[in-house]
Amino acid sequence: MKKPIFLLILLIALGAFLYAYRAYNKPHTDVASTEAAETISASAIFQAFELDDSAAMVKYSDKVIAIHGLLLNRDLSNEKEPQIVLEGNGYDGFIRCGFKPEYLDKLLSLQDSTTAHLKGICMGMNGSEELDLLADKDVVLSNCTLID
Template sequence: MKKSRVILTMLLSILLAAGIFVYYQFNKPHRDFAAEEAAYTLSAEGLVKAYQQDPSLSDSLYVDQLVAVSGEISQLKENALLLSPGIYLSLDSTQSLAALQVGQQVSLVGRVLSYDPLLEEVKMDNARIQN
């Protein structure tokens, strides 16, 4: 009887601890990208070349980091833009593309998500315009 009670108490304790952990993980505050400074500042060409030369090293340096990139806009979409030679930036919801034009030089800060070797594109999100 005592052995089963100890096992039941341990199981309930583990379930309670797991429940508390899950609750805090789902309710932790979101990362505020607007309040953060860029960890790295690169040209669009420099970031793409770094990924082409050594993707694993570049991933360890840049993924989930805020990076400031500057380059020429080659394409505008609804809430995203493409910097030449291959950086796809999804803009933060507070940003507008109204003042931007294809061919314009621009500096942006965004979080690096990944590199697509097939398209040779660096994907970034939560981007905001610097200039």
């Protein structure tokens, strides 16, 4: 009688350990294999944040978002996270998309002033009207991947 109870407790403990281990080591979201929660143009997502930052955070942040927009430039100044910049709102608003370093070659092959299609995790809007040197704003996406 004691043996089955002991085995049951052991199984429960093992199950709990495995659950905790898997939760602790769960991987980051794999953007490439995750279906986008929303597909939106660069200017539309910029407008959504500009109009109501708090509401846009609730709607878009932490989600994989597919975006298309005019590629203004590639910002490769930080080798740890090469980035591209899409037009969000003329010269005042941008969509800044960060990639893993292994995407560098693909980013180099992109042509400026063409439409870029990508998806990434939305982090929010950076920049602030209260900081006069940083008044231009970027909607930021991370862990981006290009969509063919």
